Amino acid sequence: MATIGGGPPFTGSVSYLLSSLGYLSASGFAASLATVDLEPRHFALLQHISGAEGRSQQELGDLLHIPASRMVAIVDELEGRGLLERRVNPRDRRAHALHLTPKGRRALTKSLTLAGQHEERICRALTGAQRDQLLRLLNGVAADLGLRPGVHPGLTQTHRDCPTPPPA
Amino acid sequence: MATIGGGPPFTGSVSYLLSSLGYLSASGFAASLATVDLEPRHFALLQHISGAEGRSQQELGDLLHIPASRMVAIVDELEGRGLLERRVNPRDRRAHALHLTPKGRRALTKSLTLAGQHEERICRALTGAQRDQLLRLLNGVAADLGLRPGVHPGLTQTHRDCPTPPPA
DNA sequence: TATTGTTATACTCTATAACTATA
């Protein structure tokens, strides 16, 4: 398994390929989102608000594992551009209820279109059957590793250790 | 493809799964490497020096897409710990020839063992046949996307846009 | 004059923790 010196089988490691392709996929999608002046974190928040409107910053931050102090800037940015609004919660006037605006919904729709195009680029080399097969295998690994659907682990904490160099 | 509001099929996107699993794989391996006080960048450099000793910082930086000013700190760290040495190049006394020390070779061997263990963790849910199948599919996508074997794209530039939120 | 390596500066991003207003 550990072949020092000789040509290392970079193509023989699932973990290394996942790390490299994952980075490529993430950065490629971020570049695509940048064409509509959004970052992945903004997209993630818009999508989760869309899933259930009216939740507080704290609730969404807990769900996405984004600390409260970071949430402020993200919500500020999106509210400043008119994509969402903070409404007063009559039950608890400390907590803001987050809602998408019509403009925010349009931005989300556009982003989802970009995500679809990105998915097609990533899967361009695969037949339909191969893509299904790949999906099954990846979902199996994801379930085994305890990945929570819809919560990207990279949003959770600071991404300081993202890249993985080639294992044996 | 774009399912707003309803439960989004997080498990139906190859690009999103790659991004999430890639982050998990990268951060998990980084955590494993941390047990021997190394970062992925250090491991990558040790391994590439091992592949061909005596190259200059510039050559290795160009290969790994690491700017010269960042190379200095990485080489400083590894040299300070006695894992590699800068030797004077008789042909060009500006360029340092980088060589592993015996201690550096041992650290590399240990790191490769950790990489093997990490690979097993990631693939734990897969049968041997499934793992081979997954390798073939991932290599197909990697080749299509122009991924260069042995050069992790995350080392290339600053990893600021690593996480990808869930596409449709 | 160009190039290798180094250093210095400025900038971005983040977490931590203090702070306010409500409860």
Next chain:
DNA sequence: TATAGTTATAGAGTATAACAATA
């Protein structure tokens, strides 16, 4: 007293570009 949100401060990491030595 505790909690939601905000703000301020300090720290880590980076790129850019100036710099020194050699070619």
